[in-house]
Amino acid sequence: MDRSEITDKPTIEPYDEPTGGWGSVKSLVSHAAGEGLLASTLWSTLQKQNKADGYACVSCSWAKPAKPRAFEYCENGAKATIWEITPKRCDREFFARHRVSDLLNWTDHELEKQGRLTTPMRYDKSLDQYVPVTWADAFREIGAELNQLDPTSVVFYVSGRASLEASHMWQLFSRIYGSNNLPDSSNMCHESTSVGLPESIGSPVGTVTIEDFDQCDMMFFFGHNTGTNAPRLLHWVHDARKRGVPVITFNPLPERGLMRFKNPQSPIEMLSPDEGVKMSSDYFQLNGGGDIAAMTGIGKALLDLDDTAKAAGKKRVLDTAFIEEHCHDFASFEAFLRAADWGEIERCSGMTRDDLEHVARVYSKAEKVIANYGMGLTQHRHGIENVQMLVNLLLMRGNIGKPGAGISPIRGHSNVQGQRTVGITEKTELIPVDKFEEFYGFTVPKEKGLDTVEACQGIIDGSVKGFVALGGNFSRAVPETRLVEEAWPKMRLNVQIATKLNRNHLLTSEVTYILPCLGRIERDVQAGVEQTVSIEDSTACIHASNGMREPASKELLSEPKIVAELAKATVPGRSTVPWDEWAADYAKVRDAIERAYPSDFKYFNQRFRQPGGFHRDIGASKREWRTDTGKANFKTPEGFDVNPDIDTRPQDVxxxxxxxxxxxxxxxxxxxxxxxxxxxxxxxxxxxxxxxxxxxxxxxxxxxxxxxxxxxxxxxxxxxxxxxxxxxxxxxxxxxxxxxxxxxxxxxxxxxxxxxxxxxxxxxxxxxxxx
CATH class of the missing domain: 2.40.40.20 (Barwin-like endoglucanases)
Structure with a gap:
């Protein structure tokens, strides 16, 4: 166990260097050396990252351009690649040397640093160790265990890395088995988007493409650490700033990526002694959770500017024609803004009236505005209202549904958005139930399934008896860590499909398996033919991803193959899904996805390999509002308080x-x-x-x-x-x-x-x- 990177004397010193630049290069060289990777192996692999003929990055979901840069990857994306193609192996010899109770004392970093999993393993309680198991035995035994459990007591979790093909198969398997318990990574980060945007504009995802970033004349950023979580986006921000576009950022913490950036693609910038490009024209460190108050202040100031322009007979600040034709219930929202008290706005936002009025003046002069946001908006108790308030600001000036403008939620995991598109959801109203039943001859369970929070509650109270995970580190990612970990061993079944060892694998239940799978960067050959998978990026474009490295172990199976074999062992004869055909040819899974979702996936197999992918059918980007009112809806928030039922007045809170x-x-x-x-x-x-x-x-x-x-x-x-x-x-x-x-x-x-x-x-x- 290597603890060399932990020190008894950690340091915290001001960091004034730009994001990117030589700091990123040095970090990558260090990480590659630490994994024992040859430089030639790493660089040849990275040259294919986010390219049309290569593989989609296994970390963030930012867009993949049709005309990629020479180095179409960022520091964190390259680290994710290093982590996956590492020559280190967590093999059967490793598990023979270590008891699970000992491994529980290791850190998350130490566990994953052991390298790629190579062999299917089953936990032996008498030895307190994982021991090898054949694939055939594992599938048979897991199927038998699942068929002893009430399907509604079993959770089928899926991580954001799984492909569209594997995700579609996974949700069908779960529903044929009888469970709608399909929590995923989105439940933990952007479900506020998935609920809020449909109510406001009739789309569960953003409305912009990367082409819009080349046309916009202003950007907002709310609650997103772009330099760490989606660094490739900085190239578009960098270009916008160079052409004089205002970028106004709201974040409680100073995030270097939206302050200074030195473009690693530019030899001139890399060799220049300057501090890089200033990325935000204005950067405001508002209170955590003060976003609604800040946006209320901006909106209130816009109304004042509009009143002044109207009184002077000048061009209106509000896009009144757009509001009248395309929007519903602006009157209620306007009344809320006019009634809002500036003192309360300043107290809750932590910003001054002068600053908010300044933002409104800048916004009033821009014609094509993109509003980007991350989990700084969504991970609050009023997360839905945060998202809808940002939409309100865009609607006030007609900034949705035209080139260069729109709402831009920046997702995390590389395919977390796409999984929802192809059926990973606990809500049956979001899937084509009738089509699934017609196509495959089974009855979809109609009750709502468990989301992440509800799954945790079920684990804690004992109503969840089985947990089958397609990737991820669920127990570490969720709230209430202690209670979840204490309750986990009480479950009957724990199945983890994974590429690397993590803490969730060590929380053994009565019956526990680790099933190692291919990584996205590895060649996937089925029935003698090399396969391609697909992912959806955060701009709702669908892309091909082609593996290129040799698998870490000859024993590894692909995610679609594992899903198919689990389904065959668990629900044989209970549907007409052709599991073997799909596992042998992923193009047939894509045909099935197109059949179920024809508007989003028309000509799926013909289009997904094209550079830049193809864009889903997002009505709001065309000013088609698929809402209950048939219009974009102004949604009025209830108030500003992030914890309305908790007394946070004590001075030490x-x-x-x-x-x-x-x-x-x-x-x-x-x-x-x-x-x-x-x-x-x-x-x-x-x-x-x-x-x-x-x-x-x-x-x-x-x-x-x-x-x-x-x-x-x-x-x-x-x-x-x-x-x-x-x-x-x-x-x-x-x-x-x-x-x-x-x-x-x-x-x-x-x-x-x-x-x-x-x-x-x-x-x-x-x-x-x-x-």
Whole structure:
């Protein structure tokens, strides 16, 4: 076990370098060397990343352009590739050397750093070890176990990396078995989008394509750490800034990617001694959860500007023609804005009236505006209202449904959006039930299934008896970590399909299997023919992905093959789905997807290989509003308070936001440094405002325990964290996900979307005695 990257004396120092540049290059070289990868192997692989004839990045879901750059990958995307093509192996010899109870003491980074899984394994409780099992035995035994359980007690989780083909097969398997319990990564991050946007504009996804970024004359960014979570987007922001486009950013933390960027594609910029391009024309560090208040202020100021223009007989600031023709219930929203109190707006947002009026003036002069946002909007208890409020701002000036403008949710995992498109959902109203029943001769269960929060509750209370995961690290990604982990062994069945070992695999149930699968970058040969899979990016474009590396082990099976074999072992004869045909030829799965979703996937097999992919049928991008009213709906928020039912008035209660480091992607930890925040050698840190530290009697490097401020009888606490002064708004603190998920109550989620509210957790810090 290698703990060389963890230090007893971590450092936190200001980082003033731009995103990209030589810092990114140096980081990649270091990570490749640490994995023992030959430079020639890495660079030849990366040359195919996000290319039409290559593979889609296994980390973020940002768009893949039709005319890619020479290096169409970012630092984090390259790290994800290094992590997948590593020569290290977590094989049967590894499991023979280690007991599971010992491995539970390893960190997330140490577990995944053992390399690629190679062999199907079954947990032997008498040995406290995983032992090899044949594929045939594993499928037969898992099928027998599933058929002993009530289907409604079994969860079929899917991670955001699974292809469209595997995802479509997975949801059919689950439903033929009798379960709509299909939680996925979207439940944890962008379900607020999936609920909020359909109500507002009739589409569950964004309306922009990458071509719109070349035409826009202004951008908003709300709650997104672009430099870490979608760095390739910085190229489009960089280009926009060079042509003078205002970019106005709202984020409680200073994120380097939207402050300074040095383009690694440009030799001139790389060799230049300057600080790179200033990426945000204005950068506002508002309060965590203060977004609705800030947007209310912008909207209120727009109304004032419009009133002034109207009185002077000048061109209106509001797009009144658009509002009249395309929008519903603007009057209620206008009344809300006019009644809003500036004092309350300033208090809740943490911004001044002057700054918000400045933003409104800039916005009033732009004609084609893109509003980008991330989990800083969605992971709140009012996450849906956050999303809808941003849509309201766009609707006020007609900035949806025209070139260069629109709403742009920036998704995380590389195919998390696409999985929803092809049927991964617990809500049957979102799938073509009649078609599935007609095509495949089975009855789709009609009751709503479990989402992520409900699945966690079922694990904790014992009503969930089986958990079958197509990728991911579920137990680490969810709230209420302690209670979920304590309850996990009480389940009967735990099946994990994965490429690398993670903590969830070590939470063994009565019967537990690890089934290793091919990675996306590996060649997938079925029936002697090389296969291609497909993914959907965050701009709703569908792309081909072609594996190119030799598999990590000859024992690996592809995800579609594993799904097919599980289905054959569990639900034989219960449908007419041709599992063997689909597993042998993924083009037939794509034909089935097109048949079920013809408007989105017309000529699927003919179009998905084209450079840039093909765009789904998004009505709102054409001003076709597929809502109950037939128009785009202004949605009026109830108020500004992020925790309306929690008393956060005590002076020692702070609001915690969880964040990702520059050295991780979701629950995958690549290392213990967060270069862009200046943190080295640790993840056990709480970043806080210097004035709050003085008020609470804390100094840099003091050790604290952190506990959740909630009166529900459950103790939630993490111990021995360092505190450090950082540029954080007063009353707010920040720390790393997933470690701090232990502080998040299961009930602390978006009210209707059930997205865990990871950006606004009320906590207290308890100073530990000096060592």
């Amino acid at each position: 702070l609001q915690l936001m969880t964040v990702r480091s520059n050295d991780q992607f979701n629950t995958t930890i690549y290392g213990y440094d967060d270069r862009l925040r200046g943190v080295s050698g640790t993840r056990m840190v709480i970043l806080m405002n210097e004035a709050d530290m003085r008020r609470l009697g804390l100094r840099d490097d003091d050790r604290v325990d952190v506990e959740t401020h909630a009166d529900d009888g459950v103790s939630r606490r993490v111990e021995d964290y360092r505190v450090h002064a950082f540029s954080v708004p007063k009353g707010n603190v920040a720390g790393y996900y997933p470690e701090l998920n232990a502080l998040m109550p299961l009930w602390h989620h978006s009210r209707r979307a059930h997205v865990p509210a990871a950006k606004s957790i009320p906590v207290r810090l308890i100073k530990r005695p000096a060592a």
